[in-house]
Amino acid sequence: MDFTSQLMKKYRSFFSLPSKSFLAVQIMLIGMLFCTISYWLALGSEGITVGLIDGAISLGLSGIICGHMICKKDGFLTARRALGLILFGIIFVGIGILIGGLLAKAFVNSLILERTYFLTCGVVVVYEYIVIAAVSKDKGIRELFESLAQPTSIVLVHSAVIFIFEGILFAYGVLMFILTCAVSIMTAKLYYSRIEDVGKKILGVGSVSLFRSFIASFILDESEFLENDLKRLSVTKDVEIRTLSFKNENGRCLLVAPLVHPGPFRNVGGAALPTALAESLAGAGIVPLIFHTPTTHEDDPVSSEDCRRAISAVINANYSEGDFKASKPSSSKVGRVTVTVQIFGKTPLVVITRSPIPTEDLPRHVHDICIKKLAEKGYFDGVVVDAHNSMDKEYEPFEKQDEEDLLAALEKSLAAAEETGDLFAGFSQSRLEGFTRKDGIGEGGVMVLVTQVNSCKAAFVSLDGNNLMCGIRERIKEELSKIGYEISEIATTDTHVVTGTAGGQGYHVLGKIVPEGALIKKIVKTVKEAESKISKCGVEFSKHVLRDVNxxxxxxxxxxxxxxxxxxxxxxxxxxxxxxxxxxxxxxLFLIF
Structure with a gap:
């Protein structure tokens, strides 16, 4: 699992909460439980009734009302999350008054419970302030109100309940609460400031502010703030996008292999680039075939604007019919590495996989050594693809021996692909109906290119997802071989629009939620559709360069x-x-009063 996937896992789990109604019930029950036990300890059986009523009203009902008061429909602090905040506050207060009940019983003094009640409400302001400061854009009076809303309402309602049942007005208790609140807020502000200073020193933006930008992007799909923060630490480079344009009598297909990594996550920066490319090309009447290249998160574009530039460059380029010749497809395996090659005109398409070995992103170095090997063999350039098609809970790193095996397999495949002939090709794209990003599949769906040279057929399939469950690639190839495709490769785009949509590792690898049978059936159907459109085809290689990409x-x-x-x-x-x-x-204060 990579760095951003770990972040997704951590924060997805952190923000996962039950339903509003379930939280409201928990607030009522936990409030009543803590108060009843505390008053039973302090007053004996006489305190059970007071505890039940106080817990239901002071902690339970007032908490639910406060949750709805501080929530925002269009922000992070929705009613559900606000109630979650309130629930933890009640647990904090509950522990405090439970300690007070035990002390009251030990010293046979019920007033001890009341003093701890008021003081605990003051201390809980620390928790409320820090959480709200971290997740809310509100500052000043609004931030203070949200932090004080729950503890203040507990104190006021509790004072009323005690006055009604006991005839006692704890004015000094309210004073203790106010003084403790003041100290809590000052302490929380100092703590907040120290954490903010860490980020300002390293990045120029506060740590908590960066966390808030992350939340806005991850939860609210507001990526602008986080992208601006990430630009502070980005590097500026020129980026290549390699394409193979296929044109036959039935239309055009554009194979796109950007030398950037689709990250970091959701809709931030380049995360949606593969999916957006597929959708934009399809919208322009071009069948997309989007591939992942050997790149890692170092190569993540941090700006959505740069991705829009990339899409515009690809779509608006002028493509000719190109070359009508291609080599026979070939595939070779050395060690754990399989390399599939087909040479279109004078440009090799190289697809790399270690399936069924669990494998994460291949490093950019892999692309460079492949291009160097192609140059040694007399090829001016090429398109190198990381199939990104085998994943489990853990993965094995791409080692030095794998690099050596890769180059050996590439050399064998190039040698086996020397025979050339007229290129016939067909292409098709289809959606996986009934499945969405939450299931691990982007809007690009299933993208297919089939080729035929001198009666030798090949199928290149790209799935708009983030990796594939181990072993599925092999079973797809078995099914494709049954319909005449002895050489085929199954890849994923590594789109990151599916990240942060699920618990556990933060996303669903293809084949985990989408049934394997449904996936194979759709791929076979799309391959057959592409084959039905096969005809003599021209192909043109292009290299688009984007300047100054962050x-x-x-x-x-x-x-x-x-x-x-x-x-x-x-x-x-x-x-x-x-x-x-x-x-x-x-x-x-407890000892003084």
Whole structure:
């Protein structure tokens, strides 16, 4: 699993919550449980009724109302997340009053419970303030109101309940609450400022602010803020997009292999590039065939604008009929590496896989050594594809021996592809009906190119997903061989629009949710559709160069990782005094009053 997938896994789990109704029930039950036990400890059986009522009203009902008061329909803090925030606040208060109940029982003094009740509500402001400051764009009075809403409502409603049942007005309790709140807010502000300073020192933008931008992108699909932050650590490079344009009497197919990585995630930067390319080409009446190249997250475009430039360059280019000759397809396996080659005109298409070995992104170095090998064999250029078609829970790195086996397999495939002839080709694209990004498939669906040279047929299939379950590629090839395609390769685009849509590793590898049978059936059907449109075909190789593209880069990844690690370190180190200062202050007030 790569770096951004780990982030998806972590944050997806963090933000996963039950339904609103279930949270509301939990708030009521937990509030009643804590209060009932605490008052039973302090007052005996007489306290059970007071505890039930106080828990239901002070903690439960007021909490639900506060949750709906501070929520926003169009922001991160939806009603469900606001209720989740309230629930954890109630648990915090509940633990405090439970301790108060135990102390009241030990010292036979029920007033101890009341003092801890008010003081705990003041201390919980620390938690409320930090969470709201981290996830909300609101600042100043609004931020303060949201942080104080729950603890203040608990104090006010609880005071009313005690006055009604006990005839006692704890004015000093309210004063204790106000003083503790003041200390809690000052402590929280200092803590927040220290964490922010880590990011400002490394990146020029606060750590919490960067986290908030991440949330806006991940949860709300508002990528602009995060892209602007990532530009601060990006490097500027020229980027190549290699294409093979196929034209026959039935239309045009454009094979696109951008030398950028489709990341980092969701709709940020280049994450949606493969899917957007497929949709844009299809919208222009061109059958897309989008491939993943040997690139990693170092090559992530951080700007959506750069991706729009890439799409425009590909679609608006002038393509001619090109060359009507091609080689026979060939495929060779050496060690764990399989290389499939077909030479179109004078340009080899090279597709690399280690399936069924679980494999992540091949490094950019793999592309470079393949191009060097092609040059040694007399080819001016080529299109190198990372099939990205075998994944499990863990993967094995691409090692030095794999590189040597790759070059040996490439050399064998090139030698076997020397025979040439007229190129006949057909192409087709289809959607996987009933399945969406959440299931692991993008809008590009199934994209197919079939070729025939001197009666030798080949099928190149690209699936708009992020990798394929181990072994499925082999079973697809078996089915395609039954209809005459002895040489075929199945690839995925590595689109990152499917990331952050599921629990666990943050996305579904193709074949995990989409049934294998349905996937194979759709691929075979699309291959047959492409074959029905086969005719003599011309092909043209092009290389489009985009100037000054903002890429994440190795240094950017290292800075991002350093910022994350240092921020977590500061947060952990400061958590003691973040909670300690208000608790110590509350303890002093407890002893004074």
């Amino acid at each position: 890429l994440l880069g190795q240094q950017g990844l290292e800075m991002l990782w350093s910022l994350t690690e240092e921020s977590i370190h500061v947060a952990k180190r400061g958590i003691v005094w973040l909670l300690g200062a208000p608790i110590i202050f509350a303890t002093v």
